[in-house]
Amino acid sequence: MHNETIYLDNHATTRCDRRVRAAMEPFLNEIFGNAGSSTHVFGWDAADAADLARDQVAHFAGSRPSEIVFTSGATESNNLALKGIAGAAISKGNIITQRTEHKSILESAASLGKDGWDVTILPVDEYGKIDPTDVDRAIRSDTALVSIQSANNEVGTIQPIKDISDICRKKGVLFHSDAAQAAGKMPIDLIRGSNDLMSISGHKINAPKGIGALVVRQAIKPIKMRRLIDGGDQEFGLRAGTQPVFLYVGLGAACEIIRVEAEAEISRIQRQRDKLYGGIVTAFPNAVLNGHPVDRLPGNLNLSFPGIVIDRLMANLGHIAVSSVSACNSQSRQPSHVLLAMGVAPDVAKSTIRFGIDRFTTDEEIDRTIDAFAHAFKRLKAK
Ligand code: PMP
Numbered sequence: 001m002h003n004e005t006i007y008l009d010n011h012a013t014t015r016c017d018r019r020v021r022a023a024m025e026p027f028l029n030e031i032f033g034n035a036g037s038s039t040h041v042f043g044w045d046a047a048d049a050a051d052l053a054r055d056q057v058a059h060f061a062g063s064r065p066s067e068i069v070f071t072s073g074a075t076e077s078n079n080l081a082l083k084g085i086a087g088a089a090i091s092k093g094n095i096i097t098q099r100t101e102h103k104s105i106l107e108s109a110a111s112l113g114k115d116g117w118d119v120t121i122l123p124v125d126e127y128g129k130i131d132p133t134d135v136d137r138a139i140r141s142d143t144a145l146v147s148i149q150s151a152n153n154e155v156g157t158i159q160p161i162k163d164i165s166d167i168c169r170k171k172g173v174l175f176h177s178d179a180a181q182a183a184g185k186m187p188i189d190l191i192r193g194s195n196d197l198m199s200i201s202g203h204k205i206n207a208p209k210g211i212g213a214l215v216v217r218q219a220i221k222p223i224k225m226r227r228l229i230d231g232g233d234q235e236f237g238l239r240a241g242t243q244p245v246f247l248y249v250g251l252g253a254a255c256e257i258i259r260v261e262a263e264a265e266i267s268r269i270q271r272q273r274d275k276l277y278g279g280i281v282t283a284f285p286n287a288v289l290n291g292h293p294v295d296r297l298p299g300n301l302n303l304s305f306p307g308i309v310i311d312r313l314m315a316n317l318g319h320i321a322v323s324s325v326s327a328c329n330s331q332s333r334q335p336s337h338v339l340l341a342m343g344v345a346p347d348v349a350k351s352t353i354r355f356g357i358d359r360f361t362t363d364e365e366i367d368r369t370i371d372a373f374a375h376a377f378k379r380l381k382a383k
Contacts, residue, residue: 006368010356028246031245036232067215076228081145152338168196179199288304301357
């Protein structure tokens with residue numbers, strides 16, 4: 001059944017690439033050593049593999065290998081960025097972020113707020129974009145960190161991170177960007193050149209779940225951080241625990257693939273996304289595009305269908321896997337905080353579907369999805 005279902009929920013997660021899986025497999029069997037065992041070949045082999053994976057992630061991120069901290073995913077990377085910087089600060093000050101961030105940023109910021117930090121949450125415009133001059137105005141002498149995502153996981157809006165990074169650099173404030181959705185989907189130079197700290201997630205780039213990284217660039221000025229997990233001195237003292245080398249290898253392989261292939265992939269994905277958009281709007285002309293019309297992730301389409309009861313539409317769609325809310329908020333059934341921040345009315349926000357196209361989406365699947373929507377709208381109208 002699953003094989004017939006068209007998967008278009010690639011912001012929630014992506015399929016593991018077979019090449020990534022093949023790279024990982026030996027590390028679940030033959031090469032099982034602890035990378036921290038320095039007295040025998042089992043440990044050396046594991047350490048060599050971890051080093052190569054770290055090199056591959058660094059090569060993609062445009063950083064030094066010693067600036068890559070492997071984590072369990074972007075949630076942990078975001079927690080480490082905010083709480084790690086705050087924890088190392090001499091005194092409690094200000095942290096700046098914005099309203100459409102992922103919950104792992106907003107909740108980390110809220111938790112720091114409870115600890116006595118002053119948290120500034122900047123607004124976005126109707127496209128979900130923040131105005132860099134708002135960041136400029138909000139920065140204070142006690143601002144320890146600005147954290148603005150590279151691209152949004154619901155509406156795909158790409159933030160002006162180069163401008164924000166320039167402002168932060170000029171004012172000597174650290175800039176963190178959650179690039180979980182942007183890595184491999186945006187021009188690589190932007191990912192590399194526009195942040196001091198950057199979060200990435202393996203399962204958004206065709207590696208497995210449970211692995212990610214925080215890039216902590218030491219180039220501009222040394223970044224002091226406090227770790228979240230105490231214990232051994234793994235990950236340069238920033239994350240204790242025996243290193244899951246097979247997952248490191250998976251993230252390394254996935255980063256190597258996007259470093260080499262993303263550019264070509266992006267244009268194909270964008271073409272499929274535009275075709276899907278055209279097809280659905282033809283079937284339902286009142287559909288409203290959420291997010292920025294141009295500055296958006298190539299594989300993202302987020303559409304509201306005013307007047308349509310979304311559960312009925314989904315029930316009529318058959319074998320198409322899309323989402324009506326982000327997977328992280330699917331329990332609450334509340335209208336999306338992202339759409340509300342953009343000024344979308346709550347009832348329209350509830351009539352919204354997010355499509356995510358990725359490496360494995362075929363042209364035939366796009367055609368079948370357009371047909372399925374056209375039929376579903378006809379059936380709903382006939383009732
Ligand atoms: N940030 C963004 C923008 C995301 O889309 C996600 C995943 N939905 C996360 C962070 C959390 O990533 P992970 O699942 O790797 O913890």
